[in-house]
Amino acid sequence: MSEPILDIRGLEKTYKGGVKALDGVDLTIKRGEIFALLGPNGAGKTTLIGSVCGMVRPTGGTITAFGMDLAKHWKQVRRDIGLVPQELSFDMFDKVIRQVRYSRGMFGCAPDEKRIEEVLRSLSLWDKRDAAIRELSGGMKRRVMIAKALAHDPQLLFLDEPTAGVDVELRRDMWRQIDALRERGTTIILTTHYIEEAEEMADRVGVINKGRILLVDEKDAIMAKLGRTEAHFTFDKPLAEVPASLSGFALHLEQGGACLVYRGGDGTGQGKRDVAEIAHTMTREGLVFTGMETRESTLEDIFVDLLNEREVTA
Numbered sequence: 001m002s003e004p005i006l007d008i009r010g011l012e013k014t015y016k017g018g019v020k021a022l023d024g025v026d027l028t029i030k031r032g033e034i035f036a037l038l039g040p041n042g043a044g045k046t047t048l049i050g051s052v053c054g055m056v057r058p059t060g061g062t063i064t065a066f067g068m069d070l071a072k073h074w075k076q077v078r079r080d081i082g083l084v085p086q087e088l089s090f091d092m093f094d095k096v097i098r099q100v101r102y103s104r105g106m107f108g109c110a111p112d113e114k115r116i117e118e119v120l121r122s123l124s125l126w127d128k129r130d131a132a133i134r135e136l137s138g139g140m141k142r143r144v145m146i147a148k149a150l151a152h153d154p155q156l157l158f159l160d161e162p163t164a165g166v167d168v169e170l171r172r173d174m175w176r177q178i179d180a181l182r183e184r185g186t187t188i189i190l191t192t193h194y195i196e197e198a199e200e201m202a203d204r205v206g207v208i209n210k211g212r213i214l215l216v217d218e219k220d221a222i223m224a225k226l227g228r229t230e231a232h233f234t235f236d237k238p239l240a241e242v243p244a245s246l247s248g249f250a251l252h253l254e255q256g257g258a259c260l261v262y263r264g265g266d267g268t269g270q271g272k273r274d275v276a277e278i279a280h281t282m283t284r285e286g287l288v289f290t291g292m293e294t295r296e297s298t299l300e301d302i303f304v305d306l307l308n309e310r311e312v313t314a
């Protein structure tokens, strides 16, 4: 495996007042991937990003980025990191292009009008380059934030809740932009509350809660390991009990016997095979069901289950 772009070991942050926002975080990010960090409010996502981007001073652990110890080579490392923070922050009266140029300069990069044009065009902002930022819609303002974060050509880009509060259409548009960045080789770490976003975009997903990483894996592997199939068979004539011939399956009755529910499988397709066999067995035995609905669990179900499980066992 090529050297990771970011390697975080035993990271801790206790704020003044005693809140332990990070409690021994280990995380390795591969070059070129899109990594989604999921977690509820207050889980520690922003603190983690802040620790890598220099807004938060960790109280323990190490951060190695691009092979360099962040504590020792801070300036050099920061030069290659871009951050799109949650909060919109810029001079609302300034022009779009001036703000983007300014950001590039802040990182000590030589002026490069061609690159600024490229960035603005890639985010469909070129036509708005001379507009004052306050004249732009909320979604356009977010794009300007991305343009600013990209102006110095970072290798590693953090997007903290990139689509919070934007409408569905714009969200999809942002996803396309993020995908285009990946195509160009930028490594992206995004935090999100939208599981759909992680499901759509990410190569790998990490779940953080109470300052601890609960799980990190390939998105597909998580689905395969923790995914479940759920099937509902409905009957006009309620069943008194689960048929004996189906006792080997994870079945139970709901709605006074009018609904036979299956929950099982492991994301490898076993659930679907079970459902097919259950349906086949009932048909063979003359048990007539009038409806059947099946659904595979989403990353959201997995996330909720995982958090609940940890609450219970914590």
Ligand SMILES: Nc1ncnc2c1ncn2[C@@H]1O[C@H](COP(=O)(O)OP(=O)(O)OP(=O)(O)O)[C@@H](O)[C@H]1O
Residues within 6 Å of the ligand: 015, 016, 017, 019, 020, 021, 039, 040, 041, 042, 043, 044, 045, 046, 047, 048
């Ligand atoms: N400057 C600060 N001083 C004291 N406590 C803080 C500070 N910043 C964050 N915290 C606390 O640290 C914990 C983690 O907060 P953090 O903002 O990192 O979570 P988050 O996962 O980004 O949440 P959200 O999804 O709501 O943005 C929370 O309990 C928060 O109240």
